[in-house]
Amino acid sequence: MPALRALLPTATIWDAAELASRDPGFDARNFGASALVRPRDVEGVATLVRFCAERGVGLVAQGGRTGLAGGAATSAGQIICDLGGLAQIEEIDPFARVAIVQAGVTLGALQEAAAAHGLDPGVDLAARGSATIGGMVSTNAGGIMAFRNGTMRHRVLGLEAVLPDGRVFSDLTRVLKISAGYDLKHLFIGAEGTLGIVTRVAVRLDPVAGASATALVGVPDAASAQRIVRHFLGSTSARLSAAEILWRNFASLMQRGLGYAPGQLPLDAPCLLVLGLGADSVEAARGVLEDGLAAIWEEAGILDGLVASSEAQAAQMWRLREETEHIERAHPMAPSFDVSVPGGALDAYVARIEVGLKRIDAAYAPYVYGHLADGNLHISINCDGPLAHERHAAVEDVLYEGLREAGGSFSAEHGVGLEKREAYERHADPVKRDLAKAIKALIDPGNVMNPGKVVG
Numbered sequence: 001m002p003a004l005r006a007l008l009p010t011a012t013i014w015d016a017a018e019l020a021s022r023d024p025g026f027d028a029r030n031f032g033a034s035a036l037v038r039p040r041d042v043e044g045v046a047t048l049v050r051f052c053a054e055r056g057v058g059l060v061a062q063g064g065r066t067g068l069a070g071g072a073a074t075s076a077g078q079i080i081c082d083l084g085g086l087a088q089i090e091e092i093d094p095f096a097r098v099a100i101v102q103a104g105v106t107l108g109a110l111q112e113a114a115a116a117h118g119l120d121p122g123v124d125l126a127a128r129g130s131a132t133i134g135g136m137v138s139t140n141a142g143g144i145m146a147f148r149n150g151t152m153r154h155r156v157l158g159l160e161a162v163l164p165d166g167r168v169f170s171d172l173t174r175v176l177k178i179s180a181g182y183d184l185k186h187l188f189i190g191a192e193g194t195l196g197i198v199t200r201v202a203v204r205l206d207p208v209a210g211a212s213a214t215a216l217v218g219v220p221d222a223a224s225a226q227r228i229v230r231h232f233l234g235s236t237s238a239r240l241s242a243a244e245i246l247w248r249n250f251a252s253l254m255q256r257g258l259g260y261a262p263g264q265l266p267l268d269a270p271c272l273l274v275l276g277l278g279a280d281s282v283e284a285a286r287g288v289l290e291d292g293l294a295a296i297w298e299e300a301g302i303l304d305g306l307v308a309s310s311e312a313q314a315a316q317m318w319r320l321r322e323e324t325e326h327i328e329r330a331h332p333m334a335p336s337f338d339v340s341v342p343g344g345a346l347d348a349y350v351a352r353i354e355v356g357l358k359r360i361d362a363a364y365a366p367y368v369y370g371h372l373a374d375g376n377l378h379i380s381i382n383c384d385g386p387l388a389h390e391r392h393a394a395v396e397d398v399l400y401e402g403l404r405e406a407g408g409s410f411s412a413e414h415g416v417g418l419e420k421r422e423a424y425e426r427h428a429d430p431v432k433r434d435l436a437k438a439i440k441a442l443i444d445p446g447n448v449m450n451p452g453k454v455v456g
Helices: 002-007 016-020 041-055 108-115 133-139 222-233 248-258 283-299 311-322 326-331 344-358 390-402 421-427 429-443
Strands: 012-015 035-038 058-064 079-082 091-094 098-102 156-162 168-171 197-204 212-221 238-246 271-281 303-309 336-340 368-372 376-380
Touching: 002 041, 012 168, 012 368, 016 035, 016 168, 041 058, 041 079, 041 156, 041 197, 058 133, 079 421, 098 108, 098 133, 133 197, 197 248, 197 283, 197 368, 212 222, 212 283, 212 311, 222 238, 222 248, 222 283, 238 248, 238 311, 248 271, 248 326, 271 283, 271 311, 271 326, 303 326, 336 390, 344 376, 421 429
Parallel strands: 035 079, 058 079
Antiparallel strands: 012 035, 091 098, 098 197, 156 168, 156 197, 212 271, 212 303, 238 271, 238 368, 336 376, 368 376
16 A cells, blocks of 8 residues: 555555445445555556556456446455546537547536537436446447447547556547558457556547437337337437337336336336437427327337326336336345347247246246347346355356347346356357457456456
8 A cells, every 4th residue: 555655646545444434336346455546647547557567466447336247346455446536528529529538427427518519429328427438438338329329339439548568558539430450449348447447538429309208108018119119210300219118027116116106107018118209399309209109009009108298207207217226125136137139039038038037936027128129138036136156047047048149149238247257158159258368368468457357
């Protein structure tokens, strides 16, 4: 600690005792390290990296500590590089539609700053108030608009990162078209801090609709919901911004947790679809939703539906989808997973895992919800966690069986971290795993950066 303080006199530094008294965020393991250092600039990050590299000390970058896969978990002997000191929005260019931000900027802060120019970063998450741009890049976060705007990989034009030897990789490109050799920034996107620490990002911005409207629609299955989504994707007068699906078990839990009275919203259906639509005015957006639902009602087999008549009613609808902490309240440390399933296979997938999970335990009735238009499903088991190791592996095998072969993924947007390390070894392509290990060994031969994550 004295050496760290002498080397980084302007940085905030906490020892293990101080860490133990602080909130670790979503994962209690986040503050298991021996120290936390919050540098004030990229030079401070580079100095800290060199300090750790010279001593063979593991270094784990952290942002908003909202990760769900143990990607920011730490242990004794390691040091945390807290990027909260790099929280400036350095520039927004409204003509080029680009923002230059430091890694510790929260998504919510960037959304607010961009909105002043009629722009938006094109990614949205329920954890927008705490999730940082650096963390979102490092996990290749997606969120509710990925079906239209892509994941963080598609929003990043350029980035800066500190390498494991302390050198700074600088590729803050601001333009979309580049064909100039290997586009190395993509090595750091989704790498969970195992190849370097992202410190600045050039984010692509998009024009934002002037107003929005929300609808909650009851449908018999995902196929019906997909017919509705296809209809609105073809609209020329409004822009579909969100299409979230909730299966009945999850919707019922949320209704109880939120204290919604029966009949308050159309909640009695096998699946619920939350739709968001953007247009020039609220009236125009609501009109398109109402007319569109009426036009597709019979063809899609809609059971019930309501277009929000106010912002307060729209907020009630979105709380059903976003306040997922009610799962944790009902089942502390509930085992949770996120997968990507090809669109045409959603109903068959959910039916299959429900049967497979009941073979493990007849009481299992999973909570399933997610991003309909891109096939990203979130699944939580209705039991307290953590599960015993063998039971957890059995659940994973039910959820992940056949996904890679079908063109899906055992991890959609939460990353691999520690939680999915064994699943990565069992379900990821073996050649891909070998190549990932070779890249890690080349860039970080001392295994300093976030050791034990992703590639082990």
